[in-house]
Amino acid sequence: MVDVAGEHERLDGLFDDLFPLTRSITGPGLRASLDRIGDEMPLDVEAVHSGTEVYDWEVPPEWRITEARLEGPDGTVYADYDETNLAVVNYSAPVDRRLELDELDEHLYTHPDVPEATPYVTSYYERTWGFCLPHAVYEDLPDGEYHAYVDSEFVDGELNYGHTVLEGETDEEILLSTYLCHPSLANNELSGPLVATSLYRRLAERDDRHYTYRFVFAPETIGSLCYLSRYGDHLQEHLAGGLVLTCLGGPKSSLSYKTTRRGDALLDELVRHLDAESGESFELRPFTPTSGSDERQYCSPGFDLPVGQMARTVYGEYEEYHNSHDDKAFMGIEPLVEAAEIVDRVLELFEYAGYYRNLEPYGEPMLSKRDLYPEVNSPETWSDSTPDVRDDEGEFLDKILTVLNYADSTHSMVEIAERYGGSLEEFVPIVDVLRRHGLLVHDESSSEC
Amino acid sequence: MVDVAGEHERLDGLFDDLFPLTRSITGPGLRASLDRIGDEMPLDVEAVHSGTEVYDWEVPPEWRITEARLEGPDGTVYADYDETNLAVVNYSAPVDRRLELDELDEHLYTHPDVPEATPYVTSYYERTWGFCLPHAVYEDLPDGEYHAYVDSEFVDGELNYGHTVLEGETDEEILLSTYLCHPSLANNELSGPLVATSLYRRLAERDDRHYTYRFVFAPETIGSLCYLSRYGDHLQEHLAGGLVLTCLGGPKSSLSYKTTRRGDALLDELVRHLDAESGESFELRPFTPTSGSDERQYCSPGFDLPVGQMARTVYGEYEEYHNSHDDKAFMGIEPLVEAAEIVDRVLELFEYAGYYRNLEPYGEPMLSKRDLYPEVNSPETWSDSTPDVRDDEGEFLDKILTVLNYADSTHSMVEIAERYGGSLEEFVPIVDVLRRHGLLVHDESSSEC
């Protein structure tokens, strides 16, 4: 059993430790973040050397930064890495120059629509340097000579990611992937990893995991490409479903699911079913390759993995996105605890959502010898054939007959529940009892990959 | 030509002979019923020995009963097998005991919702004994000692069914299956066998049967399972379509069709088409494995045969169901004569409903050399291209061209008729003329199994 209050406290502390670290797609801040997550759950950290070719990409040199500061003509510091690591363009080249405001201008980044916030700016693959500052500050910058100072270096190092696998009954897998590369951002960075640690703890407690669960923490895009270059073949063979976890905090009240590229993967059907049939509603977004997170890589046409994305207050739809206002107050810890609970429930039901095979498919199995059918067929037991007086026992029997008839490896349990007119949840005990009696098996060969 | 009045009289007599026989899923009453049906049409009666394993089931010992009576404290007989064979639980074990009312109570069965009727109760696979009586009688039973007497035995015997095959041009088959096991019930027992004999006689008269017709009379569930265990492979190879015949009498005015499990079998498409396009309307019920008759076995996932069910006043939807009020007055003979006529018409059209192949598929065949096209193309013959003045000859030609174009083994004749905007019936002469001219053949390889 999950201790909700304890989980809230754990995530709060983890957030505070992770938030100030200067993450990027490589470097010490990324490694420190992976180490810290490794305190919460087992995590194997792996490395890909700088310069490695990864599909159409190349792993960039590792970026290390120690100091960055923009001083005005009178010594006023307008951007200071020590105050916020957002103040410097992520992957900024080193600089130590004095220059006039008009010459400096092309190196300054602001967010005019959110004038009080420092924006988050990156330049991973083009060498440049720059500072980020609130637009309100920028507009009042005095003329004169400025001192731009960035003490950074690009070294022949490595890119890191962390992952772990929780074994289940089968080697068919569920992927839970989240990214780690934005420094000092909350909803659009830490919400995903925090919820992932929470899910790990919930899943590790279960002793009846059917699927094997794979957790991945990697820098966005280049990190998931590195991961795919090493584990993509494995995932293509074993993946039953997956979720990219992102933006799970913020003010939105319900979770938001972006479907897989296929649009009709079992996970898509399940979330649609839950949205329609359970108390839990989901905002449903169709897959698009134009904006999003690492599902863009998992769902690229060469892989086309059945990976959706679970979010809440989605990137690009809130003005705190990619600027210093995306902080703990905006994200909240409570929404993360709730998101972990909901996703956990989705995964629990996903274990039942798939394809089954009736082991006695020729005729109906004899249910009475297994005490699943009334022994004497009298008016009291006719409920199954007279829907208007259907009682609990009649419904139980009807569901058993429905599962046995359609469990032919071509109808998912979601479809079977919907065909009956019920919810998957109601069919969980039916599946359990039929498996116990040796009448039903999960059909691995009908999985998604 | 069917003599409707004669048929009415024949069915009436057959009913009176069959009604009083003590049918069960095995035993002398079942054999006597099959013998009597054998007077109306050829019937091969086969046997499966008690104890034979049939898929997940085992054939029970044969049940024989000679006497059963429940006497009250003062000698009043409250349930008497001699008066109605419904008075004793079907498959009741022998008993000869004197016992108080409260001890007797668990062996008494009534139908509280229909207090004047004796319910029909069975206990095939669990040894028990019991009596059935009207609830109104039950409520006034006096205290005191009762004498429960059932003279029955379970013997190492056999289960019987009857079947016959009417050969057609092809060995592709139509199955007509009905059950025989309920004693002294009318709509939900004898209506099916009676209509089956009527259909046999109608079909036997036709000299142009395309399909081979197979008639099966078997006890419900265990009987059809036995039949499948012997002929299931054959049916899987040869069945083009089938119907379970049940509950074809009673007050409902139109027939009611339960689709096959597939839902899109040719027979399903045909009945939907007839309901929409012909004067004959059918109540359409989707397949369900939760209530029904032997289609539950034929449509179990291991077989998934294209077998639907034809009924009228359906089991479970009328209060006379499974009690002594389901008698000849309730069922009626007239509805059976009419049902046979309608099902016969469905089967006649089914012979045209399937897949055909144009034997001159490269370009249009030359119709004028076969006198199927006007020789001189003048304003009088343009009706085919000007729909608003389409005359009979133009429509005939248009239908010919439509059949020739779509008869490519992938469009059924039902689809072709609907694509044209007409009814299958209108296409019967078109198919006939094109076959006569050697332009069209029925495509067996596109059949349902």
Next chain:
Amino acid sequence: MVDVAGEHERLDGLFDDLFPLTRSITGPGLRASLDRIGDEMPLDVEAVHSGTEVYDWEVPPEWRITEARLEGPDGTVYADYDETNLAVVNYSAPVDRRLELDELDEHLYTHPDVPEATPYVTSYYERTWGFCLPHAVYEDLPDGEYHAYVDSEFVDGELNYGHTVLEGETDEEILLSTYLCHPSLANNELSGPLVATSLYRRLAERDDRHYTYRFVFAPETIGSLCYLSRYGDHLQEHLAGGLVLTCLGGPKSSLSYKTTRRGDALLDELVRHLDAESGESFELRPFTPTSGSDERQYCSPGFDLPVGQMARTVYGEYEEYHNSHDDKAFMGIEPLVEAAEIVDRVLELFEYAGYYRNLEPYGEPMLSKRDLYPEVNSPETWSDSTPDVRDDEGEFLDKILTVLNYADSTHSMVEIAERYGGSLEEFVPIVDVLRRHGLLVHDESSSEC
């Protein structure tokens, strides 16, 4: 560049030369017509000997006619081949008889609904003779002896058709087929060949033809059957799409497209898309084998080629159809010039409508190294993820990502454009830029045949 005024003049002159020629399905008039078309574009004329068996047909003997005249009792000439070649039944047998009106009557053809017009009547496969005249004239014919004179002969000759091929980058082909066999009819004869010559000239000017274009001019039905007998196998292997051109003039304002038999060929999808998404609207007609032109042969079940039909004022829907009122005034030259322009545009877009393959399908390709992605990811470049402020650069990037994700040989570019919510036309520059960068190739193996 097409000179529209010049094209108008060219077609007008071509019309005047072709109109009076006595075309039929064989004979000197057909050959003269093909020769004249050969002045406008290269044309290989081929011959099939009389008596050749073509599928279910046989090429009829060649028909040659020099004179035909019907003289009345007082010497009045009521039908004269020298005045209009419609005056004699096409393929009329020779005759030189004097006969009374009542005997003559069965050899006279009129169009009672259009009493002032001479109808067009043929009798290719049944030897008869006859005259066509206005119904108004027919009604006033005096009694007495008439002189029916037709100087024609049937000779062991040939049937001719013309064709030419414009090579493209690939040997996948587009077929443009039109018929040539009606004498002195305009919309329902010459409009097709005239537009075909116009399309040839437009397509020949393009230096970037992806597809190979095949033009066919053949007598209707028997001519296209002859063509299929020689080139049908080639077309089945190479055809990506095709159009029968017919009835492209007349008063209707928009073009009318009859889909292929398949109904979901790429060409069908494209025309539906253009009707919905572009300024150009098309009247859409589903395929029918009952009326139409040579698409009935190309779309016969043995071939089932992806050939649609493009028309404007469609056969059978106007009262000038198949009579002397279908002349240049009714047809007009302007509608033909416009039709050529629209069909040319359809074909140009068809070159982009098909299936493509992303050559870097594992993950997203790295766009920034190809200057297709902003180097610095700052608020100014976020337009791609915030739809409401999407600017041109953002839309360009979104379209690139959309094409790269779905270009997997299973989604046509029409589908990709619709999935994005745009028009195929907008995706033309995207496809071009991605091909230039070596990220995309046209997938020939996904073509229609």
